[in-house]
Amino acid sequence: MGFLSQFFGFDGKSPQVISTSADLLRSFDRERTAGEAVNDRTAIQTSAVLCCARVIAEGLAQVPCKVFKEDIYGSPTEARDHALYYLLNRRPNDWQTSFEFREQIGIHLALKNNAYIFKNKVNGKVVELYAFDPSVVTVEQNDTFDLTYKVTLDGKGPKSIPADDIWHIKGPSWNGFQGLDAVQMACKTIGLAQATERFGSKLFENGARPGGLLTTRTGAQALTPEQRNEIKTLWAAQHQGTENAHKTVMLPFDLEFTPVSGTANEAQWIENRKFLIEEICRFFRVLPIMVMQSGATSYASVEQMFLAHLTHTLMPWYERFEQSAEVSLLTRQELLDGYSIKLNANALLRASHEDRASYYQTMKTIGAMTANEIRAKEDMPRSTDPEADKLTGAANIFGGSNQTPNQAPSPQPDDNEVAK
Structure with a gap:
């Protein structure tokens, strides 16, 4: 924190965020919809919004994040000696774990479609990562298309930070250099949901009786x-x-x-609440079943449900995270040398024990996976048996592990020739 303290002029690890008066006005009362003030702080008080944000944030945080490097055969291997490995996989700064850090980033992305991470560098190497509150960061693009990030912290600033010192993850964007504010885009639906909840609270506050x-x-x-x-x-x-x-x-x-006045049934209060949950899910691209919405679309199996969730909700965020991390945290030479940053989603796709055993048996039988590769998938230690690193030939195709494709068996002498 020494560099940040000198740069921004504040102490402590949880600085109080103070925006300009225009930003504060926008934050507290950006737009009134259905008589409700919709902003980041009021939006997360709506259960569907908070649940959608948590689904995205926890999905981004709960899988391992690792740095890999291609070996001489082109296969990715963990680069544990790289400085970024520890930052991304365990401890990005003094007060957060990797899970907490990526969860914070995920909430920023879900609600603001922007996550701004300051790269604290020593001798050109990234040694710490800090996620800024998106409300205190503005992005400016000059005539040469270069970007400058202006940050206001603890009343100090705004301070201009070069783009090379900011790791910026963007969601869907209109101008290409800043993501669209998700809460602002969904403010009408969120405001209607807030008004519906307020109607229900007033209904029961007055004894569930009509006026x-x-x-x-x-x-x-x-x-x-x-x-x-x-x-x-x-x-x-x-x-x-x-x-x-x-x-x-x-x-x-x-x-x-x-x-x-009418009753709750006449106002279709319950039906309206269910519809608004689905409408909010559409804005955040989250399956209703993932926010515990009863009556949501069912799937043939839990595996298919998680596969749909991974494909349509999490994978776009994974790809955004990985690509932005690689271009922001790795040098061009490191990318050319085969370094990469990956989120491992295999844990989310694990089926039942029986299904996994059947899958691994098939992959080993056809010679697609070795025993040690299977053990790695199951987070088991490597076997020291040399055979565990060998691919098994497909017996039903090639006639056994000692046969190669299109190799005819050697002719065998008959009994008469042997007798002669």
């Missing part, structure tokens, strides 16, 4: 202002709220009650 009018009967004496205030206070105290539901209504002063 109505208290009126004097025909010919009754008009009420004084003091009497009207007294009736309003008594009504709220005795009949408002779920704890007073189903109590007997006593109407003084020749009053009568006339309902004027």
